[in-house]
Amino acid sequence: MPEETYNPWTVVNVVFHHLVDQGLHPTLGDGHPGDPAAELLRALGITPEAEGDARQKAAVHDHLAELRRSVFGEPEPPVSY
Template sequence: MSDPSAHGERFNPWSVVHLVFDHLSAQGLHPVLGESGDPSEPAAELLRSLGITPGDPSWARGQDAEKIQDQLAEIRSLFTPADQGQDPDGR
């Protein structure tokens, strides 16, 4: 069996984070993204353990960082209870 990373196989760790987040959410769990630290390094370690070279996640700190943070905020809002901040009558 050959080493996949020797063939240049690379994968973005943030794609792994997104996949796992979606899977856990679909199972009815409520994952929290970002409050426990940067999840890209554990995702990169998972890729390494599977023989895949993680892509450089530094792009998330570049010019698209604000866009990414906006997208993460939108995802978090999907898991915020709809009645948060409302009185018992829904106002």
């Protein structure tokens, strides 16, 4: 039987709505919510995946841009007509 998967943010959203319905006011810290949300998921027995983390996506994007610059040089500015 294949392992069942869930979007981690959906799980966090369900938990938050449940807490709000109970009259609570949950927060995920003062900064980026990724780390506290990952801890919440781990507490629920769910292993968060890195590809769901926007910071990971941004880091990959920046690294690819750096590689392109090192291979092809600085990109030409866009041409506006």
